[in-house]
Amino acid sequence: MKKFNILLICLIFIFTFSLSCNIQAQEYLENTSPDLSIWPKQEYILEINNTMMAEGATHKQYYGRHKLRLDTSMGEMTNTVIYHFKEDNIKEIIILPDQNMYMENNLNYQEFFETNDAGSSLLYDNMPGEEMAMYGANKVSEETFLERKVEKWFFIDSSEGKDVLIEMLLDRKLRQIMKMWVDEELIFEVIKITIGNIPDDMFNPPQDFEVMSY
Numbered sequence: 001m002k003k004f005n006i007l008l009i010c011l012i013f014i015f016t017f018s019l020s021c022n023i024q025a026q027e028y029l030e031n032t033s034p035d036l037s038i039w040p041k042q043e044y045i046l047e048i049n050n051t052m053m054a055e056g057a058t059h060k061q062y063y064g065r066h067k068l069r070l071d072t073s074m075g076e077m078t079n080t081v082i083y084h085f086k087e088d089n090i091k092e093i094i095i096l097p098d099q100n101m102y103m104e105n106n107l108n109y110q111e112f113f114e115t116n117d118a119g120s121s122l123l124y125d126n127m128p129g130e131e132m133a134m135y136g137a138n139k140v141s142e143e144t145f146l147e148r149k150v151e152k153w154f155f156i157d158s159s160e161g162k163d164v165l166i167e168m169l170l171d172r173k174l175r176q177i178m179k180m181w182v183d184e185e186l187i188f189e190v191i192k193i194t195i196g197n198i199p200d201d202m203f204n205p206p207q208d209f210e211v212m213s214y
Contacts (some may be wrong), residue, residue, distance in 0.1 A: 007125055032132070034123035036087060039066055041173055047192040051185075063174075067203040068119065082203055085123070101212045102205040121175045128153040145169050145178050146193050153171055161168060 048063045062069035066085045072076065080095035090112050094103040115121065121127050128137035137155035154167045169179040179189040
């Protein structure tokens with residue numbers, strides 16, 4: 001259980017940091033419902049290098065249609081969290097491979113974004129240059145990254161009382177940040193993109209696993 005707790009904490013932190021185009025998504029959740037039609041129709045997998053992770057750790061994100069799977073591995077330890085996004089709530093599935101079990105929970109969007117700013121750009125028009133963007137970001141250029149067209153943006157975040165320069169490469173079709181710098185320090189980058197349909201069983205617990213009561 002100790003191994004699981006460490007991995008879960010790391011996974012939540014990485015998920016929060018790597019996906020969010022809007023750092024303060026929760027501020028407008030009370031008045032605006034998520035729009036599932038914004039979610040990209042194309043399914044894809046991202047492999048990410050995150051400098052905030054322990055050395056040797058790996059992180060993969062699987063994007064199905066309104067479904068998300070996050071895999072984080074550290075040595076022999078692996079943790080998986082799966083989310084099914086619906087109009088009114090989100091089903092969360094936490095896989096416990098060492099116990100051959102999983103935990104399942106239903107979250108409303110308010111609960112989800114109280115602890116995760118991640119994924120808001122898949123549900124709201126809040127990317128740089130869009131109607132609900134929280135920051136006055138500036139577009140610098142259009143570039144090619146991993147053989148895909150991306151946009152480079154920057155903005156100044158003063159929310160903590162100190163100016164912080166945020167720079168990013170943005171894939172608008174996938175609605176994802178591909179690379180991010182904070183005060184010119186590289187924080188994370190996508191190192192591989194796989195485009196194509198993902199088997200549905202990747203977004204469900206293994207059939208031989210039992211649900212854990214808690």
